[in-house]
Amino acid sequence: CAMTALGFLNVSVVFRLLLAVRLIAAFFSNVSDCDETFNYWEPTHFLMYGKGFQTWEYSPVYAIRSYGYIVVHALPGVMIRALTDNKMAVFYGIRCCLAVVCALCETYLYRCVLSVLGSSVARLLFIFLLFSSGMFISSTAYLPSSFSMYCVMVSTGAWLTGNFMLAVFTIATAAIVGWPFAVALGLPLACDIVVGKKTVWYFIRWSCLSAVVTLVPMALIDYYFYRKMVVASLNIVLYNVFGGGGPELYGVEPWTFYFVNGFLNFNVAFLFNLLSAVIWVVWTVIIRHQSEVSDTRSGAVWKCLSPLYIWIAIFFTRAHKEERFLFPVYPLFCVAAAVSVHLLLDCTDRLGKMFQSLQAAITSAHQVMQPVVVALFILLSISRSLALFQGYHAPLDLYSQLYERTSQLPAHASYNVCVGKEWYRFPSNFFVPSDKVKVQFIRSSFRGQLPKHYSSTQNATWIIPSEMNEMNKEEPGRYVDVSSCQYIVDWDRVVTSVDEPNYSQFTQDWQTVASVPFLDASRSSALYRAFYVPGLSERYTSYGSYNLLQRTDTVK
Numbered sequence: 001c002a003m004t005a006l007g008f009l010n011v012s013v014v015f016r017l018l019l020a021v022r023l024i025a026a027f028f029s030n031v032s033d034c035d036e037t038f039n040y041w042e043p044t045h046f047l048m049y050g051k052g053f054q055t056w057e058y059s060p061v062y063a064i065r066s067y068g069y070i071v072v073h074a075l076p077g078v079m080i081r082a083l084t085d086n087k088m089a090v091f092y093g094i095r096c097c098l099a100v101v102c103a104l105c106e107t108y109l110y111r112c113v114l115s116v117l118g119s120s121v122a123r124l125l126f127i128f129l130l131f132s133s134g135m136f137i138s139s140t141a142y143l144p145s146s147f148s149m150y151c152v153m154v155s156t157g158a159w160l161t162g163n164f165m166l167a168v169f170t171i172a173t174a175a176i177v178g179w180p181f182a183v184a185l186g187l188p189l190a191c192d193i194v195v196g197k198k199t200v201w202y203f204i205r206w207s208c209l210s211a212v213v214t215l216v217p218m219a220l221i222d223y224y225f226y227r228k229m230v231v232a233s234l235n236i237v238l239y240n241v242f243g244g245g246g247p248e249l250y251g252v253e254p255w256t257f258y259f260v261n262g263f264l265n266f267n268v269a270f271l272f273n274l275l276s277a278v279i280w281v282v283w284t285v286i287i288r289h290q291s292e293v294s295d296t297r298s299g300a301v302w303k304c305l306s307p308l309y310i311w312i313a314i315f316f317t318r319a320h321k322e323e324r325f326l327f328p329v330y331p332l333f334c335v336a337a338a339v340s341v342h343l344l345l346d347c348t349d350r351l352g353k354m355f356q357s358l359q360a361a362i363t364s365a366h367q368v369m370q371p372v373v374v375a376l377f378i379l380l381s382i383s384r385s386l387a388l389f390q391g392y393h394a395p396l397d398l399y400s401q402l403y404e405r406t407s408q409l410p411a412h413a414s415y416n417v418c419v420g421k422e423w424y425r426f427p428s429n430f431f432v433p434s435d436k437v438k439v440q441f442i443r444s445s446f447r448g449q450l451p452k453h454y455s456s457t458q459n460a461t462w463i464i465p466s467e468m469n470e471m472n473k474e475e476p477g478r479y480v481d482v483s484s485c486q487y488i489v490d491w492d493r494v495v496t497s498v499d500e501p502n503y504s505q506f507t508q509d510w511q512t513v514a515s516v517p518f519l520d521a522s523r524s525s526a527l528y529r530a531f532y533v534p535g536l537s538e539r540y541t542s543y544g545s546y547n548l549l550q551r552t553d554t555v556k
Helices: 002-008 011-028 034-049 067-081 087-117 119-131 133-138 144-160 164-178 180-196 200-226 232-242 257-274 276-289 295-315 323-354 356-392 394-407 526-530 536-540
Strands: 415-419 437-441 487-491 510-519 543-551
Touching (some): 011 087, 011 133, 034 067, 067 087, 067 200, 087 119, 087 295, 087 323, 087 394, 119 323, 133 144, 133 257, 133 323, 133 356, 144 164, 164 180, 164 200, 180 232, 200 232, 257 276, 323 356, 356 526, 394 543
Antiparallel strands (some): 487 543, 510 543
16 A cells, blocks of 8 residues: 555655655765775865875876866865865765765666656665665765766666667766776676667767767876876776785675675665566566567566676675675665566466466465565664664764864864774864864774875875885884874774773873764674664663863863
8 A cells, every 4th residue: 555655756756755865864874984085085175175195096106096086076065165164064065966966866767667667666666765774875975886876877777768878878987987897787788789789880889989078088187186197997997807916905705795785785675686587587487478478578677687697796706895896786786676576476466367276365465565575674774774873973973073172273283183993984084174183093903004194295196105005015104103192083992902992091191072972893782783673772782982082281
């Protein structure tokens, strides 16, 4: 009944609802990946304010990140900056722009699915997109994989409706402007155009034109910043595929990683996604047994599933796994799940007609399955999103307090805000109010390479910075002595070490001026930290204090 009631939703209503949820994500979603901070927010902050951290990827020696992608996001930031001096407002303003773009792309995909696969699949797709934790996380993340996700939604919709020009262009944009590995998602599209439609020159023409339209501006922007010809998308492929170190330097995960991640972010929809190919095959066999013509719908389903399974085959088998690597196919998870539920219902309906003795039982199952799946999906998705906010939003909350507190400091002096073991949760210099406050690193047990401050000279983007390497080797020059810190951001943990003490215990030197509870996963129930259950999550999870500490001799 609830699903039938959703039948009235037109495209404008779908857009408004999606936009509302995406704007909520813009303000309440965590910055869950330090790569987002240091490889994207920090260069953006540098271009806008002349200050920020630089990673080795932006050294002209390696140049595996494109300033073109940064400029695309910095432009709306510059316009927002013209309206306010508050850097946090600029941060959230850029996120809101991402929310609008994501909602537009989702709406386009919904409209195309509605026109090709019908209202039943489109309604399910809308629900999966609207509520899934995966889309909530990825929709406003400032990452090339999220940008590629936007493009993949448009490309998939365009492909379904026969707009091959737009489909090719958006896949090219995803790969060249966003993340080069997204080109793998265009392989079935290329196969359809070249083999299915037998229009080789059409594909070559539009592929070349798309590459020129996107690659030339990117190359020109990168030439301006690097002062040399750079194709960053090619460089990142060469590094990851043929580089001496490769991505495994940054950690490996077990084969179960993406399966766990998929269930956490899409719960029951992910299970239907995994079964989508099997369900499609069964449905096709039943259709053929009944001698019905279903080439159109079957072909549309193939267009939805084939890119997804290519991505799964590539990334599920890699040793180095990160949640953001799946962002480009998150919408395809939703499409595949929606198609699977619809086809399974169609199969049960047809089986009921084929086997009259089972018709009553099959009809009952048919009536119950979809509402149960939808209700369970919504409940688990909201629970997961609340758990992420409840447990892990402390860094954004604390740095917001840091921003307000340090904004009031006297302008004639300089202040160091230091981070040690919590370096990777620093949300960016958008949460540091002015040049008088500088974020510094103090030594922790981490032995990899930390970013360093951009040079203060005008040629900072094209000079070769010292003490940088592509092997993730520690650079000791990144650290300052704790005696030079006026503030420290630290998290109180049960397990400490010489390099990672709880600085709040050193009360002679440090005073806690702000504190926010932060989930301690090691002392919490895996179930209740993954999904928020009122009453039970509070009982079976533990929190430590996420602290802003000020040196006692500077406290007035």
